Amino acid sequence: AQKITQTQPGMFVQEKEAVTLDCTYDTSDPSYGLFWYKQPSSGEMIFLIYQGSYDQQNATEGRYSLNFQKARKSANLVISASQLGDSAMYFCAMREVNNAGNMLTFGGGTRLMVKP
């Protein structure tokens, strides 16, 4: 079974509008962390936001917020007031404490395109 699932291969959003990128995950580890990365065409992985499994509040970083619904194993990224520079690939990823190696496991990504 996929550990991280991103069901939206591509999305369009109008500039200045908000957009939600979906991510669901699967783990039996009680301690884990969830990440969102942005990858522009240059290829670098830009860290956006992190949510720990024990964090009581949803994470926020500027225009980015993470809608964390633990019972549903969902960690959706919300981008408010979209900008043209937000056009990129977005990846959801997870790290589990009890995973040997503690590596990040990635979803397949969502390509976001912001329309002027």
Added chain:
Amino acid sequence: DGGITQSPKYLFRKEGQNVTLSCEQNLNHDAMYWYRQDPGQGLRLIYYSQIVNDFQKGDIAEGYSVSREKKESFPLTVTSAQKNPTAFYLCASSSGSANLRDYTFGSGTRLTVV
């Protein structure tokens, strides 16, 4: 500033040749990782190392080899046995399991077989 340096940024290889991708970090991280990314896809783990002189296969290790002789360095060799090596390769490092948030990526190497 601390970070991860991957070199070269672009690499061209003839079929049948081995090629080595460099990854160096000055973050004093114990763990290092190599990922492969194909166009429009997510990242897949090739190899990882949690300590010097030890490394483990990831999901797609066939056709690749690594070494970890120094804490700072984790080079990846793409061998001629790798059937389709053209891809984007990313190196990452982390300090360990206690701080899950601590995970740093290099800027990547784009390998093309000609």
